[in-house]
Amino acid sequence: MATAPGDMQLTLLGTGDVRQVPVWGCECKACQRAVVDNRYRRRPCSALLETGGQRWLLDAGLMDLAERFPPGALSGILLTHYHVDHVQGLFHLRWGLNHRLAVFGPEDAGGCADLHKHPGILAFRAPLQPFQRFELGSVSVTALPMIHSKPTLGYLFEQNNQRIAYLTDTVGLPDTVAALLAEQPLDLLVIDCSRPPQPEPPRNHNDLNLVRAIHQRLRPARTVLTHIGHELDGWLMKHRWLESLAAEGIEIGRDGVRL
Amino acid sequence: MATAPGDMQLTLLGTGDVRQVPVWGCECKACQRAVVDNRYRRRPCSALLETGGQRWLLDAGLMDLAERFPPGALSGILLTHYHVDHVQGLFHLRWGLNHRLAVFGPEDAGGCADLHKHPGILAFRAPLQPFQRFELGSVSVTALPMIHSKPTLGYLFEQNNQRIAYLTDTVGLPDTVAALLAEQPLDLLVIDCSRPPQPEPPRNHNDLNLVRAIHQRLRPARTVLTHIGHELDGWLMKHRWLESLAAEGIEIGRDGVRL
Numbered sequence: 001m002a003t004a005p006g007d008m009q010l011t012l013l014g015t016g017d018v019r020q021v022p023v024w025g026c027e028c029k030a031c032q033r034a035v036v037d038n039r040y041r042r043r044p045c046s047a048l049l050e051t052g053g054q055r056w057l058l059d060a061g062l063m064d065l066a067e068r069f070p071p072g073a074l075s076g077i078l079l080t081h082y083h084v085d086h087v088q089g090l091f092h093l094r095w096g097l098n099h100r101l102a103v104f105g106p107e108d109a110g111g112c113a114d115l116h117k118h119p120g121i122l123a124f125r126a127p128l129q130p131f132q133r134f135e136l137g138s139v140s141v142t143a144l145p146m147i148h149s150k151p152t153l154g155y156l157f158e159q160n161n162q163r164i165a166y167l168t169d170t171v172g173l174p175d176t177v178a179a180l181l182a183e184q185p186l187d188l189l190v191i192d193c194s195r196p197p198q199p200e201p202p203r204n205h206n207d208l209n210l211v212r213a214i215h216q217r218l219r220p221a222r223t224v225l226t227h228i229g230h231e232l233d234g235w236l237m238k239h240r241w242l243e244s245l246a247a248e249g250i251e252i253g254r255d256g257v258r259l
Numbered sequence: 260m261a262t263a264p265g266d267m268q269l270t271l272l273g274t275g276d277v278r279q280v281p282v283w284g285c286e287c288k289a290c291q292r293a294v295v296d297n298r299y300r301r302r303p304c305s306a307l308l309e310t311g312g313q314r315w316l317l318d319a320g321l322m323d324l325a326e327r328f329p330p331g332a333l334s335g336i337l338l339t340h341y342h343v344d345h346v347q348g349l350f351h352l353r354w355g356l357n358h359r360l361a362v363f364g365p366e367d368a369g370g371c372a373d374l375h376k377h378p379g380i381l382a383f384r385a386p387l388q389p390f391q392r393f394e395l396g397s398v399s400v401t402a403l404p405m406i407h408s409k410p411t412l413g414y415l416f417e418q419n420n421q422r423i424a425y426l427t428d429t430v431g432l433p434d435t436v437a438a439l440l441a442e443q444p445l446d447l448l449v450i451d452c453s454r455p456p457q458p459e460p461p462r463n464h465n466d467l468n469l470v471r472a473i474h475q476r477l478r479p480a481r482t483v484l485t486h487i488g489h490e491l492d493g494w495l496m497k498h499r500w501l502e503s504l505a506a507e508g509i510e511i512g513r514d515g516v517r518l
Contacts, residue, residue, distance in 0.1 A: 002348070024355030063322035063351075084372050085349045091343045092322075096283030096435035113343050113372040119285070234393040 008051040008159050010188065014062055014220035015253040016042030017194045017205070018085045024025070044085045045168055045256055047054065051159060054137045058155070065089040071099045075136070078120075079105030080168060081152035082112040094120030106126055106143070106151040106157055113177040128153055128205075139217065143176045146170035149204050154183065168192035168227045171204050175217070178217055182232040186220035188259060191226035196235035208232070213252055226253040265396065267310040267418050269425070269447065271368075274512040275454045276464070277344045289492035290518060294352055302469065302514055303344045304486040305426055313396045315426055317414070322502040330358045336381075338364030339427060340411035341371040351501030353379030362475040365385055365402070365410045378423070387412055403436045405429035407465050415440065424479070427486045428449035431464050445479035447518060452484035455494035469489070474509055485512040491506055 005169035023040035032041040044061025053120035054075045061084075062068065080086060093101070097112070100123050107127035110255070116124065128134070130145035130153070133194050139159045146152040154167035154177070163186050167173070168191050174180075181189075191214065202210070205227065215223045225232075236242060242252065277470035280301035281290035292447065293299040303320025313334045320343075321327065339345055343365070352360070359382045362373075366386035375383065379491045387393070389412070405411040406429050413426035413436070422445050426432070429451050430442075440448075450473065461469070474482045491511070495501060497518035500513065 013398040020325075020351060024325040024352055025358040026356045063347075066279075066283040086323075088347060088350050089372040091347050092279060093283055097285045099284040 006052060006160070008049060008157055008160055009162055009258060010164055010190065011048045011258045012046075012190070012224070012226060012253045013048055013057075013068075014043035014046045015226045015228055015255050016044060017227050018044075018083070019229060021043065021228070021230045021233055022035070022126060023230050026230060028234050029229055029237055030230045034230075034233075035238070039254065040230055040233070041255060043234075045192075046086070047166060047226075049139070049157060049164075049166075052138055056136060056139075059086040060089040060093070061085045061087065062089045063092075065093050066096070071096065076102035076103060078141075078155060079103060080146070080154065080166075081106060081148060081150045082108045082110070082115075083169070085148055086111045086169075087115060090115060090122060094118070096121045096123045104110070104208055106153045108151045109131045118172070124202070130134070131176075132216050144180070145174055146177075147172055147174060152176045160186065164190070164192045165218075169194075169205060171202055171206055172210050173214060178214065181218050186218055187222070188217065189218060189254065190217070190226050190259070191221035191223060192227040194229045195225050196232045212250070215248065221249070222259070223250045224253045224259060225250065228253065263418060265311060265419070266421055267308060267416055267423055269449065269451070270307045270309070270517045271305075271483070271485060271512045271514060272300035272316075272327075272489050273305045273308055274485045274514050275303060276486050277303075277342070278304065279487060280487070280492060282488045282489050284488060287489055287493050288487065288496055289489045292492075292496070293400055293517065294357060298513065299492070300514060301456070301492075303347070303485055304451075305345070306425060306485075307399070308416060308425075311397055313398070315395060315398075318337050318345045319348040319352070320344045320346065321420075322351075323349045324352050330355070333360065333365065337400075337414060338362060338367055339405070339425075340407060340426070341367045341374075342407045342409055344369045344373060345428075348365035349374060349381060353377070353381045355380045365412045367410045391434075398457070401439070403439070405432055405436075406431055406433060410467075421446050422449045423444055423449070427448045428453075428464060429460055430465055431469050432473060437473070440477050447475070447479070448479035448482045449485050449512065449518070450482060451486040452491065453486050453488045455491045471507070471509070472516075480508070481518070482509045483512045483518060484509065487512065 021033040046059040049056040128143040142156040144154040157164045193211045195207040198207040281293040305318040308315045387402040401415040403413040416423045426431045452470045454466040457466040
């Protein structure tokens with residue numbers, strides 16, 4: 001995606017699944033590679049959307065948010081869901097002082113641990129409803145229901161003629177969501193691909209088969225995989241799929257990469 | 260405490276309260292000092308007990324446990340309670356592979372988030388009962404009920420003639436606990452002191468008034484404060500109390516200090 005001044009910029013902060021990469025104690029080649037080379041490390045799945053002075057954090061599973069984002073650095077936070085690996089960075093951040101942080105997310109009465117009971121400086125906004133459309137500054141956001149074990153929202157970000165979809169965690173897509181996304185060309189699709197191709201349809205998270213089918217249907221300019229587990233990394237090392245996926249327009253996300 | 264080979268060694272890994280120091284966004288002198296000088300930073304309250312090849316982690320609120328402790332480095336984990344700042348490091352560690360980690364803690368059916376539901380590699384042992392005595396290798400451990408908003412245990416560690424008490428989180432001590440601890444001399448008391456002296460009796464955590472009263476009653480060789488909040492640090496900077504406390508045998512804990 002060739003970006004121009006004023007365009008939205010998406011940076012992947014974490015591209016790992018719940019185990020992260022390396023998995024603690026795992027001796028597979030992908031984990032050992034990540035142990036010796038930080039570039040292959042995958043932290044909790046999250047991203048940063050920037051445009052025109054706004055900086056929105058997508059999910060809050062990174063454990064060093066207080067160091068990464070000094071007060072005032074974030075416009076607010078969008079949560080996809082309340083699984084702990086997507087919100088655990090808030091357990092510390094909420095006890096800050098002298099600042100408020102707007103937090104958007106899906107309807108989920110239970111939330112995670114005592115986050116809703118003791119929000120501290122987090123200003124939890126009214127839960128977003130599926131297909132709800134709202135504005136974050138100059139960006140139009142549509143909340144998209146995902147298919148996951150907890151109420152989960154993907155997000156479509158639109159500004160001028162630029163369209164970015166961030167879809168995690170999910171296994172497949174509801175047909176209504178795929179239809180909405182297919183209406184106009186997507187510049188960038190960032191999507192959950194936790195596992196290599198599975199013999200049986202997977203649960204809770206996409207495998208590469210499902211992602212390729214979604215990519216075929218939506219035909220985004222770029223598809224970038226995130227929420228990647230060590231088994232997919234190991235499979236990619238073994239099968240040398242990177243080039244053939246790239247030829248299809250599918251890329252493997254990495255922590256810290258600005259798309 | 261002069262330690263000899265084979266003695267128990269206690270290292271403070273984190274000495275902060277739930278907010279940690281610096282508090283995100285706080286401009287008080289104690290927080291600003293911690294921003295510019297890491298030695299004054301206080302991470303989530305936790306410690307490491309080492310003796311004769313054993314290494315027991317006391318509380319698991321540090322968020323980088325996977326990096327600090329490679330597989331095999333820990334004998335297991337003792338939890339004081341299930342508040343999130345004392346267990347949040349387990350959300351990642353539990354998804355390790357090829358290893359098991361024994362976890363001891365109090366009876367608390369709710370636990371924290373989904374830790375008990377999805378323990379992964381964590382082998383949660385039968386909940387400890389107040390005043391239960393058990394052996395960890397060569398160390399005799401007594402679980403001591405604390406006074407806190409969630410079921411909480413302090414621990415008395417005994418080996419040969421060495422006695423160490425680790426008491427957090429608590430406000431005061433049950434009289435039965437104080438009586439038990441006063442029976443024999445303590446070499447080291449590490450105790451929750453979250454706040455400077457308060458005009459009213461505090462809730463949930465000790466202030467310095469309560470700690471001094473406990474120190475007077477138990478007369479340990481050393482008392483070291485932990486679970487320290489930024490207000491206590493600021494108060495200590497302002498009142499230059501360090502020397503007079505030291506004269507009483509009370510020291511201020513710091514992250515990383517081996518006692």
